[in-house]
Amino acid sequence: CIRFILIQNRAGKTRLAKWYMQFDDDEKQKLIEEVHAVVTVRDAKHTNFVEFRNFKIIYRRYAGLYFCICVDVTDNNLAYLEGIHNFVEVLNEYFHNVCELDLVFNFYKVYTVVDEMFLAGEIRETSQTKVLKQLLMLQSLE
């Protein structure tokens, strides 16, 4: 299952951190730095998977942003890799051509998107249509 989700830019600034496991604040900061160090040195010829402590990171780069999911080593790499892409397509639709700034200014909405698609470290909903319909419904509420 998912241990955490991170969205970071190339400079290492965190745009989203979602934790599904107990870590204290110092540990979280350490993880964020380690993930950044591990992921940014890799190029396009590398796999989208990196062993990480006793887990693995499944990541994909979109423009200047790295979307990273930390999962158990026995988890299905490709399913989570496409899980990332599915999530990015939803963000893209929801924010109309999503860019890094959207995630900064609407950070509190990004959490809502995450919770619709991933909950308790598991995949909750995979249908883009259903997720977007729900998000738009919420958007219309006061």
Place this chain on the structure above:
Amino acid sequence: MPAVSKGDGMRGLAVFISDIRNCKSKEAEIKRINKELANIRSKFKGDKALDGYSKKKYVCKLLFIFLLGHDIDFGHMEAVNLLSSNKYTEKQIGYLFISVLVNSNSELIRLINNAIKNDLSSRNPTFMCLALHCIANVGSREMAEAFASEIPRILVAGDTMDSVKQSAALCLLRLYKTSPDLVLMGEWTSRVVHLLNDQHMGVVTAAISLITCLSQKNPDEFKTCVSLAVSRLSRIVSSASTDLQDYTYYFVPAPWLSCKLLRLLQCYPPPEDGAVKGRLVECLETILNKAQEPPKSKKVQHSNAKNAILFEAISLIIHYDSEPNLLVRACNQLGQFLQHRETNLRYLALESMCTLASSEFSHEAVKTHIETVINALKTERDVSVRQRAADLLYAMCDRSNAKQIVAEMLSYLETADYSIREEMVLKVAILAEKYAVDYSWYVDTILNLIRIAGDYVSEEVWYRVIQIVINRDDVQGYAAKTVFEALQAPACHENMVKVGGYILGEFGNLIAGDPRSSPLVQFNLLHSKFHLCSVPTRALLLSAYIKFINLFPETKATIQEVLRCDSQIRNSDVELQQRAVEYLKLSSIASTDVLATVLEEMPPFPERESSILAKLKKKKGPGAVSVTELEDSKREGGELNGGGDRGPDTAAMASTPSPSADLLGIRSAAPVGAAPASAGSLLVDVFSEAGPIAPSAAVNDDGFLRFVCKNNGVLFENQLLQIGIKSEYRQNLGRMYLFYGNKTSVQFASFTTTVSCPGELQSHILSMHLCTKPVEPLVEGGAQIQQVLNIECLTDFSDAPLLNIKFRYGGALQNLTLKLPVTINKFFQPTEMTSSDFFQRWKQLSQPQQEAQKIFKANHSMDTEVLKAKVRQNVTPHSIMYRLTLRCSKDSVSRRLCELLAEQF
């Protein structure tokens, strides 16, 4: 679809975020934040009640500040207030704040739980989901206590909306993971399992994660999920690429759900019901067939989604390990991926094949890809892919290809990444040992390892080669010759010097006939390396030198001269100095006989699990249990299936607990003689004689061992009672005074003591005369009473008598059983004899059972101690181990004494 405008809703927040982004320095940012914090604090403290919008805005700003990495120590109450707003946007910010900044303030938890309770019963699906997400995100014990019984009801209720069901299922999963004791599925089990049939695919997607987790813990209760999962999977797999509409992803029907279904099935053995099994096999075949069809899209998303299912299906096939046809097809499919242009696929194929290699049905099929895998090891750009290739080579290795694989791994080691060298070294060492047909190949391989990657050769590896050489006399001569040659290199690794020193010290004589490796040449060669080595290696070399003196008397003068020089006997390192001094003395005063006995060849090491294997497991091990289990099962499976004749030795490996990977594994080596009957069973004997007695703690023998070499002292002490002992022994008679001190200010009532001799001790080994009148039944606070025991030793014995003490303290019955420190050595008589007499006597006691030997770690720092009885003590080259050898005319005495004395160092 309408896009969300930047920062819509909360202008103040957007302005603040912009300000922060425009800060030129960290200082400026902190200044701006402090200003904002002061502002928010004054608003929250102000007299004017804030409206919901402002509260939401400020809480959201606080959250933003926290996410930037600053501490937030206020605002929690305002966030909790937002929870009871009936506006979605306010409630959402409140819940978000709580989820991100969990606070264990008990007052707040109560308020939060109250708000959650209200939202859960609101029948407003949006609010219910917010509350469920909050529980799922926080997952605290308090929340589990409050809601664990409510959520299953929401999950299975007929009128619950689909989206709420999805959240409830995963919320329950979270609570089950954090507090399994509080989540009782009992009555809900069947209805939860039937969620697999739900019309809404999203509900199935969420519920299956819960069901999988529950199935892993209670497979029997959930086993009906197997047939439901198979039929659901079958419907998905056989659907056309557009049938599932919303759940079709790049022309692949429900890829994530398919993976989860296949994963759920991996919690169970193959279905017993023939029809179900047939349907499942059909599904798996369809998935394998689809992999061969032309892709419906060129997009990587299409192939990834399709292959995600394929890899999960292969995992299931490997898990079942019962369908040779499917296993071989899976292997062929992975074989194709090995050459795919996508690095991801090559990586995953290598990884998946690693587990296939351990199946007897597919092991041979995997082996056909050896060239491709070797090529991957040499050419892949991503180190993690090369690592997988190395893993696979390791997994596919058997007797038929071991030489090739080991050679390839060795040559890869020359250029391997530093990060994986140590593991590679361990793997090579293990394969070389496991598949060695002739041990000269093994010795060559290990020496090559040291040559190529000496820095990465851990102690376990070079210890192991020495163990093996010592245990196999057919390879000793070859080993001596080979290390001798290896040491000729002008710069050789220190580990090579260690192995060389050890082996020549033991077996140098086997090559001494050749003038090119005469004793003196050997010695000079070793000594030429001496000054470049670290202290532990030098210490080992000094031991090798003294062994040389024994092996080759003609080197004695030269070596003594070396030992005598100031850099040795006045070395600033204590260990080196001591060895030099002692070895020098030993070589000058001991007779050849004595020297030969002291310096005899090392005895064979007990056969046991390779400590290297244990090390490799440990290296892979720490952390997620699943990792360890996976690695272990992979590896053990691999060993069982790889080659024909490895049955017994792998069985032994599997059953030996691995953590004992200590030095050379000698600590856990052969306990000499049977261990004494466990204290527990002794206790039973005592009680069966004495009739039913209030249960007592197990026998306390903490104090026992402290008295082996002393007669007086405190045997036992707790908060209530202190027991002191004074004892004296003369020949076969002993007298022991016991002092019972009441440490409290309260009287002990019904104080009784009983001494019993368990088992044989009673009848013919030791007679104990309790010549006391029973102690007074009342022991006043602070008082001490005394008891005398007379002891007569009739013949040798092993067990110790037990002292049972019972009394009442403040109404509670206290029951205590102690081992009395009466040991065989108390009745020994010292004898004077010269060293030659001693060794003569030693040699007479030559029957194997008369000798007891134990090698153990020192508990105390070592210093020389004079021991009574006939004790020989060798210090092994690793200065923290002792070898204790005892010979007595009676074997039972040797054994018992060895046990007792071993604990004293």
